[in-house]
Amino acid sequence: MSIDGLPPLRDVIERHGLMAKKSLGQNFLLDLNLTAKIARQAGDLTDQPVIEVGPGPGGLTRALLAQGALVTAIERDERCLAALDEIAAHYPGRLNVISGDALEQDFASLAADGKKPRIVANLPYNVGTQLLLNWLLAEPWPPFYASMTLMFQREVAERIVARPGSEAYGRLGVLAGWRTEAKIAFDVPPQAFTPPPKVTSSVVHLVPRDEPLACDAARLSRVTQAAFGQRRKMLRQSVKSLGGEALLEKVGIDGTRRAETLDVEEFVTLANASQSG
Numbered sequence: 064m065s066i067d068g069l070p071p072l073r074d075v076i077e078r079h080g081l082m083a084k085k086s087l088g089q090n091f092l093l094d095l096n097l098t099a100k101i102a103r104q105a106g107d108l109t110d111q112p113v114i115e116v117g118p119g120p121g122g123l124t125r126a127l128l129a130q131g132a133l134v135t136a137i138e139r140d141e142r143c144l145a146a147l148d149e150i151a152a153h154y155p156g157r158l159n160v161i162s163g164d165a166l167e168q169d170f171a172s173l174a175a176d177g178k179k180p181r182i183v184a185n186l187p188y189n190v191g192t193q194l195l196l197n198w199l200l201a202e203p204w205p206p207f208y209a210s211m212t213l214m215f216q217r218e219v220a221e222r223i224v225a226r227p228g229s230e231a232y233g234r235l236g237v238l239a240g241w242r243t244e245a246k247i248a249f250d251v252p253p254q255a256f257t258p259p260p261k262v263t264s265s266v267v268h269l270v271p272r273d274e275p276l277a278c279d280a281a282r283l284s285r286v287t288q289a290a291f292g293q294r295r296k297m298l299r300q301s302v303k304s305l306g307g308e309a310l311l312e313k314v315g316i317d318g319t320r321r322a323e324t325l326d327v328e329e330f331v332t333l334a335n336a337s338q339s340g
């Protein structure tokens with residue numbers, strides 16, 4: 064037995080035959096001290112709603128529940144459901160498991176009544192960036208969630224918190240910087256996972272800004288996609304389809320600059336002046 068009275072995760076994995084599948088980005092966390100640390104990073108969870116993506120055998124889920132959260136967890140791998148049922152039975156009325164693909168989930172509807180949920184997840188690497196983009200581009204804003212505490216590969220985490228001029232600065236950094244305050248909370252070495260991934264991971268904590276600079280999310284998304292899609296090219300070339308030189312002149316941005324030199328405010332100005340559609 065472990066601290067929460069549930070069996071050790073290694074036993075759970077063995078009993079339910081949960082051999083990790085690479086195709087589902089499965090790298091499990093079995094160290095309950097580490098899962099507790101991730102849960103703590105999300106703040107005081109006492110009676111707070113939490114959305115977790117990819118609970119797997121339930122290590123992080125258990126940490127969230129032990130810290131008093133009310134958890135809704137979305138898992139695509141049906142093999143994990145029986146293990147998650149056991150956790151739900153141990154915490155009656157506090158864990159709701161949804162069997163399905165997080166990319167197709169309407170997350171805002173999970174937050175329909177009352178308090179805003181925190182999103183906490185050790186994300187599957189293959190869909191993590193897309194999920195973050197969906198949450199960053201959520202409408203209306205402020206969004207349906209109170210914060211996001213998410214595990215990424217270190218390289219992705221660096222892109223999320225990147226500043227202009229740095230190698231890692233790109234679309235993710237602009238969108239995260241525009242709408243949230245984002246920081247890397249701590250790193251997690253490969254050997255903390257079973258099986259260990261090739262690279263270091265990082266937990267990123269993002270808190271939505273109440274009043275980000277006014278801009279249409281879809282436009283900013285389009286402009287950053289175009290600008291960083293050809294990041295080595297001058298802006299007058301990379302944003303040609305959105306208005307090119309004329310657009311840049313209108314907003315007073317030198318067309319010979321490259322995307323990585325523009326700060327969030329300049330991207331917002333550019334997006335607001337760009338053609339819609």
Ligand code: SAM
Pocket residue numbers: 087088089090091092093116117118119120121122123124137138139140143163164165166185186187188190
């Ligand atoms: N939370 C567990 C932990 O920390 O040990 C597992 C994390 S593992 C990195 C990612 C989990 O996401 C796996 O359980 C995997 O089956 C699940 N998953 C992968 N793709 C998914 C998707 N599209 N929707 C929901 N869950 C998904």
